[in-house]
Amino acid sequence: MRNKLDHVDFSILNIxxxxxxxxxxxxxxxxxxxxxxxxxxxxxxxxxxxxxxATLSLDYAKMGWKMTIFLGIFLSEISLFKKVMQRLNDIEEVVKIHHVTGKYDVFIKMHARDSFHYKQVYQDEILSISGIRGIESFISIEENLERHIQFVATEEN
Structure with missing residues (x-):
């Protein structure tokens, strides 16, 4: 099979x-x-x-998970990256982990039922991870867009 994609492949993906x-x-x-x-x-x-x-798109708020939080994480040493990633991966409320460039070393997305639940996860689980030097939190007040890129065939594909 060819390893190039054409307009039919991209149309299938878009649908x-x-x-x-x-x-x-x-x-x-x-x-x-x-x-x-x-x-x-x-x-x-x-x-x-x-x-x-393939995944399902879920409305967490309708299921009682009313908070979406993003955390920018600073590592104390970059050599601890894999260990920190594994610990973050073990926290059920964490749904996305990104290794990023710029101000932070890691950026995560998590969900919590309410502020008390967030505080418990933040203080008892995230802050206890060895290798984290600091954290900045961002609470989402509303998600206005979630979508995939619309793909089109080009000469490079």
Whole structure:
């Protein structure tokens, strides 16, 4: 199979990025191709490592998790990076971890049920991690956009 993507591949990705549960037959109808083509293209993109899974979009607030918090973390020593990442990964409320450039060494996203829950996780779990020199917290008051990039085929693809 080719390792290049074309407009059909990108169109499939765009449709499934909107709703990963869209049946391949519906994708095929929208693109005027056979369901087998969609299936083969998806298999190719999975084998390429381009598609690594599918997720659900959840409204945490409706499930009682009313706070979204971002933390900018400063490490005391960069050599402790892997150890700190593993400890952060073990905290269930942490949903994203980014190794970043700029002011912080690590930027994370976490959810909490309320301010008391956040305080407990922050003080008892995050602040107890050896290797963290400092933290700046940012509480999200509203998320206004969550989307994927719309892909188009180019000469480089």
């Amino acid at each position: 499934l990025a909107e709703n990963a549960q869209t049946p391949y037959t519906d994708v095929a109808k929208k693109l005027i191709v056979s369901p087998g083509t969609v299936h083969m293209r998806m298999r190719k993109m999975k084998e390429m490592g381009l598609i690594t899974g």
